[in-house]
Amino acid sequence: MGYLQMQLMNETTEKNTKGICLNIDRFFADLDFTANSDFEKWDEYPFERFHEKMSRILEEVEHKQQELPLLFSIPLDEEMSFLECTYCYNFIVVDKNLFQHTQHEFELDIEALEVCRNEDIDCIVLYLGMNTIM
Helix, strand or coil, X not given: CCEEEEEEEECCCCEEEEXXXXXXXXXXXXXXXXXXXXXXXXXXXXXXXXXXXHHHHHHHHHCCCCCCCXXXXXXXXXXXXXXXXXXXXXXXEECHHHHHHHHHHCCCCHHHHHHHHCCCEEEEEEEEEEEEEC
């Protein structure tokens, strides 16, 4: 299983807000299957949208303005799709407490679990999969 560690540094307070996204390799595989990589550098490309969304979420978590759990989707616009459909890539953001109660529902490797248990991690993001919008 792949994971992506994320960090947002507040230059004023010098506080780091950290998160981890699990199953990121499945997200990449789904993107490879559905998205035309010619659009990869565009701001509307799903991976760019994911980074933008996670920056906002980490900032809101830092300021305690975001309640968790949080479900969100990142769209792939029809014109960027190989199959000319609109896809949504779905994620859930949880805190460590909820994650510890639900981790048994996911196939997670030992390395990813150890990173999630790290005291510095503020939130955990799970990629849940994709669906189409007709």
